[in-house]
Amino acid sequence: AQKITQTQPGMFVQEKEAVTLDCTYDTSDPSYGLFWYKQPSSGEMIFLIYQGSYDQQNATEGRYSLNFQKARKSANLVISASQLGDSAMYFCALKEPYFGNEKLTFGTGTRLTIIP
Amino acid sequence: KAGVTQTPRYLIKTRGQQVTLSCSPISGHRSVSWYQQTPGQGLQFLFEYFSETQRNKGNFPGRFSGRQFSNSRSEMNVSTLELGDSALYLCASSLAAGGVNEQFFGPGTRLTVL
Numbered sequence: 001a002q003k004i005t006q007t008q009p010g011m012f013v014q015e016k017e018a019v020t021l022d023c024t025y026d027t028s029d030p031s032y033g034l035f036w037y038k039q040p041s042s043g044e045m046i047f048l049i050y051q052g053s054y055d056q057q058n059a060t061e062g063r064y065s066l067n068f069q070k071a072r073k074s075a076n077l078v079i080s081a082s083q084l085g086d087s088a089m090y091f092c093a094l095k096e097p098y099f100g101n102e103k104l105t106f107g108t109g110t111r112l113t114i115i116p
Numbered sequence: 117k118a119g120v121t122q123t124p125r126y127l128i129k130t131r132g133q134q135v136t137l138s139c140s141p142i143s144g145h146r147s148v149s150w151y152q153q154t155p156g157q158g159l160q161f162l163f164e165y166f167s168e169t170q171r172n173k174g175n176f177p178g179r180f181s182g183r184q185f186s187n188s189r190s191e192m193n194v195s196t197l198e199l200g201d202s203a204l205y206l207c208a209s210s211l212a213a214g215g216v217n218e219q220f221f222g223p224g225t226r227l228t229v230l
Contacts, residue, residue, distance in 0.1 A: 035218070043204050045221035091159065095219075103149065103172050104208075104219060106159035 003027065004094050006107035013082050014115050020067070021077040021110050023092030029053075033095040034075040035104065036066065040088040048090075051075055079112075087114045118143065120209050120222035128228045134195040137225045141188050141209030147171075148190040149219065150182060153204040162205075165190050194227075202229045 005024045013019045025034065036048040051059045051066045059066040067076040079086055089111050093104040121140045129135050141148050149172075150162040161174040165184035182192045188209075194201055204226050208219040 037221070042223065043206075043226065044223040045206060045208070047218055047220060050218055103161045103164060103174075104151075105161070106151075108158050 002107075003105045004092055004107035006092055006110050008110045009108070010111040010113070012113050012115055015084060016081055018078060018080045019082050019086075019112065021079075021090050021092075021112065022074070023076055023107060024072075024074045025092075025094050026073060027094060027096055029096050031097045033097075034066070034068070035093040035095065036064070036075075036077045037091045037093065038086075038088045039091060039109070045091070049077065082114050084114050084116060087112060120207060120220055122205075122207050122222035122225050124225060125223060126226050126228075128230065129197050130230050131197055131199060133197050134193065135197060135227060137192045137194075137205055137207075137227075139190045139192070139207030139209075139222060141190070141207075142220055145209035145211055145220075146188050147210045148184055148188065149208045149210070150190070150192050151206045151208065152176075153206060153224075154200075154202070159206075162192070197229045199229050201227065203227060 003026050007022055032053045034051045038046045038048050049059050049061045049064045049066050051068050058068050063080045065078045089109045091109045092107045095104055123138045147166045149164040151159050153159045163182050164172040168184045179195045184190045204224045206221050206224045208221045210219045
């Protein structure tokens with residue numbers, strides 16, 4: 001089974017609208033972390049937001065928030081008031097807490113295009 | 117604080133050659149991970165180093181190797197290059213002080229094998 005699934009290969013959104021990027025995950029560990037990264041055409045992976053499995057509140061970072069539904073194993077990224085500069089690939093990633101493990105497992109990504 | 121740096125940014129090699137890529141982590145970060153990104157396979161984990169020791173390795177052939185120096189800088193080497201090795205190679209650093217740590221990525225090295 002895929003550990004991380006992003007079902008939206010591409011999305012087109014009007015500028016200033018909110019957008020939700022879907023991510024579901026699969027792990028049997030009770031402790032894990034979920035990350036979202038943005039990758040513009042330049043290639044660099046930019047960290048956006050992190051959610052720990054034991055965090056009581058949904059994570060928020062400026063215009064980014066994470067809709068974490070633990071029972072459904074989903075961790076959707078919400079971008080409010082989208083901007084042209086938000087056009088990029090977005091990756092969801094899972095980190096499992098094996099001792100000494102820094103490995104991230106990535107989804108296939110969603111290409112977001114913001115339309116003026 | 118300076119971010120993760122990778123050199124070179126772009127590289128063109130021919131089949132059969134070997135290549136070495138370099139990654140300098142954020143100051144104070146002791147863990148360095150390497151990822152390969154291709155259109156077909158997406159982002160795949162190569163290996164991770166911590167305190168000069170390889171802690172994890174992905175499912176890649178032995179042509180892919182790496183090392184980490186005492187200052188936490190890391191190098192990745194690919195020998196006998198194949199066309200399929202053309203990819204963006206990303207390096208990430210983290211504190212690795214325990215728990216689930218954020219990983220910060222460098223700009224990547226884009227390798228083209230002709």
